[in-house]
Amino acid sequence: MNVVLIGxxxxxxxxxxxxxxxxxxxxxxxxxxxxxxxYGSISEIFEKSGEEFFRKIETEAVKEAALKDGAxxxxxxxxxxxxxxxxxxxxxxxxxYLKAGEETVFRRTVKSDRPLIKGDREKVKNLLAAxxxxxxxxxDYVIDADGDDIDGKTNQxxxxxxTRG
Numbered sequence: 356m357n358v359v360l361i362g363x364x365x366x367x368x369x370x371x372x373x374x375x376x377x378x379x380x381x382x383x384x385x386x387x388x389x390x391x392x393x394y395g396s397i398s399e400i401f402e403k404s405g406e407e408f409f410r411k412i413e414t415e416a417v418k419e420a421a422l423k424d425g426a427x428x429x430x431x432x433x434x435x436x437x438x439x440x441x442x443x444x445x446x447x448x449x450x451x452y453l454k455a456g457e458e459t460v461f462r463r464t465v466k467s468d469r470p471l472i473k474g475d476r477e478k479v480k481n482l483l484a485a486x487x488x489x490x491x492x493x494x495d496y497v498i499d500a501d502g503d504d505i506d507g508k509t510n511q512x513x514x515x516x517x518t519r520g
Contacts, residue, residue: 356425356447356519357420357424357426357427357428357447357449358375358379358381358428358451358516359428359444359450359451360372360428360430360451360453361430361435361450361451361490361494362432362452362453362454362490362500363432363460363479363483363486363490364431364432364460364463364464365463365467366432366454366455366459366460366463366500367453367455367463367500367505367508368429368430368453369385369387369429370505371453371498371500371508371509371512372385372427372429373427374505374506374509375512375513376427378509378513379427381425381426381427382425382426382427383426383427383429384420384423384426384427384428385428385429386416386417386428386429386430387429387430387431389416389419389420390412390413390416390431393412394412397409400412410433410436413434413437413440414439417434417440417443421443421446422447423447424447428444428448435486435489435490435492435493436486441493445493449495449496449515449516450495450496451494451496451497451498451512451515452491452493452496452498453498453500453508454487454497454498454500454501455500455501456483456501457476457479457483458501459501460479460483461476461479464479496512496515498511498512
């Protein structure tokens, strides 16, 4: 079974994913990194080809990652926008939502070039309002992502996984 992390940009999916992967000795996959290795930076993809093209290649990366068994997968913040992404991920994994509040997301992304936020508090607020119901819908387990205690969050995920058998 894969461990799949979903949540807003800046919620800590990559950092936590790497920590869980190390702790459990599992392969780590970051779907955004997979896309960047094939197509270049996400900002450039959005700029040159648009969000629709990005979502198409994101689906390819997600479906490829979902074929793994026992991997820790960090996804892009918008992965929940396409039900086919979540169907593929749910078939082979447990979905963990890193729930970060508006202030946390803004603070952690203020200097980033993330195409849908770009350090704009109003964009963060709107994106969070639009996406949070989808994150909640798909989550098997929710973790408070506002704090910076990676070890505590890692242990929380491992404890949750141990209850699933």
